[in-house]
Amino acid sequence: MENLTMLTDLYQLTMMQGYLVNGCRDKEAVFDVFFRTLPFKGGYALVSGLEQVVEYIENLTFREENLAYLRSLNLFNEDFIQELRNFRFTGDIDAVPEGTPVFPYEPLIRVKGRIFETQLLETAILNLINFETLIATKASRVVAAANGGPIMEFGLRRAQGPDAGTLGARAAFIGGCQSTSNVLAGERYGIPVSGTQAHSWIQCFPSELEAFRAYARTFPDGCLLLVDTYSVLESGVPNAIKVGLELEAEGHHFQGIRLDSGDLTYLSREARRMLDEAGLKSAIIVGSNDLDEETIFAIRSQGALIDAWGVGTHLITSKDSPSLGGVYKLAAEGEKGIFHPRLKVSENIAKITNPGIKKIVRFYDRAGKAMADVIALEDEVFNDRKSLTIFDPIQTWKRKTLTNFHTRELLVPVFRGGKRVCELPKLQEIQAYAKKELNTLWDEVKRLTNPHRYIVDLSANLFELKQQLLLTIHNDIKANNQGVE
């Protein structure tokens, strides 16, 4: 990825200059990254994008040409430009590891440091985390729908720009896809790449059979033939069988066929029968054509005989839910390490933020299944030996007593004093971790439609703090004390 220092909203820079001008050079702040609503009306999200955030922060530096551009806007003073020239991130970051299932309101990333620095980070962090988390989540749904049939991601041509194709392929792999068509993503992230031939290949030869033979000659052991250029059952499959038998006769393994149009249920069943009758029982059938989790689920339940799936547009653009509304909200501000919790009020109860420096505690039962999460204040301790009663922060009469649990804190230290303090796992490790993590969720929570809502409550202390702050602010507004004199 390129240096993303300038990938920010102008108002971060105007506010930064404002902090300097108004004597807040050393003011400190804690910001939380969280989202309020799960995408796809689903039961979980799979957090992704942290590696790119780390890379962004480690490379944060304004070059002279950047400063020249900013100066040309006639907005900024030289004191500020000079601060930018020496800018680097010196704060602390904690984050939930990539591939962890997460839920609304949980702080996925917690950024602590001089507000002059932490303010700048908002835009790029949200851009990276929102997109990759969205695509990893979508991919995990597609993978679940295919029930073990491998998913090949090949949406690059419809992705929202080059990064969307490449970061999307990375996130899709974390979500469980087996490969990508995107060569750059393969080179950069070590994702297995896959792909064979397009309709234009078939059209470039005098006949379909000659096109198939030419491909078999080139890749005798990786020959997956696209059979729908003319007519799947009248021409494509018969020609593929002919070439498949020729390959097998020469001692090669014929890989199979790809269906890219028409009714995949009917065509796959007919094609399977024809392949089997010809003795090509180990040849696979790949299905593609505007697929998503719903279509794959429906086609499979109708008895389609498809061994692997190519998924493009719907996955890489997250077509039915193309944005995750992650936000970056002030949770505390202070100086010299002493912080005061802050919240933002709103007419909309769902938009009121959770104040203070927080952590996420996940409660597991003895079988290792996740029972509930509690968002708590950083210094709270939960004792495995005692039972704990948790309650819904809005419908507070909804209570649940946890016993016989063990806990895990999801946020782990990533930066301390601007230095990275954790190793970044390899992408294959993240994929394996995500798979293991998804296994800790009940199937009911992972259901594609109408999933059971996973419990995320606030600790009693955090709940109490929030109520107190809300009361104070409302009294202040009533007393016209928000500064209206």
Added chain:
Amino acid sequence: MENLTMLTDLYQLTMMQGYLVNGCRDKEAVFDVFFRTLPFKGGYALVSGLEQVVEYIENLTFREENLAYLRSLNLFNEDFIQELRNFRFTGDIDAVPEGTPVFPYEPLIRVKGRIFETQLLETAILNLINFETLIATKASRVVAAANGGPIMEFGLRRAQGPDAGTLGARAAFIGGCQSTSNVLAGERYGIPVSGTQAHSWIQCFPSELEAFRAYARTFPDGCLLLVDTYSVLESGVPNAIKVGLELEAEGHHFQGIRLDSGDLTYLSREARRMLDEAGLKSAIIVGSNDLDEETIFAIRSQGALIDAWGVGTHLITSKDSPSLGGVYKLAAEGEKGIFHPRLKVSENIAKITNPGIKKIVRFYDRAGKAMADVIALEDEVFNDRKSLTIFDPIQTWKRKTLTNFHTRELLVPVFRGGKRVCELPKLQEIQAYAKKELNTLWDEVKRLTNPHRYIVDLSANLFELKQQLLLTIHNDIKANNQGVE
């Protein structure tokens, strides 16, 4: 942008090796980029992204590390790797200029050259053109809905990755947006940047009034205050008025306020009344919060008093239609400049391609309004002095006779023999051109909902060629001549 040479689908590379292995090193091909369906159920699309395509092609080169990666896949032979080492594009490209309204099936880009080269280009061209065209089109709709009220694009944090934010800001500017919040887009493309302060700024001061005063102190002549942190009408607007009057008393111009939540119609009318009564008649009201063309249209028609609009997620992700289905299809193949028209059949009549080397002719009436487009073969001539009867290529009984017209060919030469032969216009010029071009369309075609369908017909010659080829292929399939022996 980074070098995008590796931004391709693996199958382009496997096919390229296949062309070499099968003696097609010098085979030539013509590919068309086109889409089949207009996004947003709208009446037009605004083509965008050509500058990035040109940059991509001019920088096409495989580096040694790329070749090492490809070699590691154990798919490619050394002859092929050697060809890639010397790869550059040596063909011809014609394209419709950025900012031109275009319609389904029209070749937006026509690529002609050795198939070994032209095959590679498919993925990156589609990625760039699909996304930017989508966003430019969406932006032009948002701009139309605001009816002259400036649009500030600020979707970066929800964009699908860094490029989506930056290329999206570029495309949104072409579509008529006035500015972007994205500093990188401002630096790279010269787009005006805008932005003031966030809720976190307000929260960082002991009171809203102090926060406003601090901002006014920093930017006395660019002071647009966010008034919804606590309560818009009880606290935000009264405090903004106080600071506005203080600024004006000191001889500055108070810019105005931004509403980012709640009912924008009601709040903007109340805020306008309060500002006017305080004597701040020239202070503007900016509205934001999950806006798109429909919401802006609805709020405006209810009498909202909003002067400018901030539009984020819906625009930058094209939320209601997040992909444009542009494709890259073989139209002809040949050798040494002699081409044979090709088409791809399909059960779905809409998916049958148009064969041959084609151009787009736009017919204007004497007032300069676009009446119809005709997709024609490259060598066809249309005489302004004669009348011309055109017909719908599917419902062929639908005919229209054009008289008193003048014509313009939309495709212009961009590359000849691998060398760029056109100047790339400045972004501001493209925006001005797009505005002029949209004025050539009837309002009925630009209507946001249920627009009138603009006529795009095939020339009689192209129609005849297509029918002949279809007949031949169908006869071949029936006679089992697609190679099934």
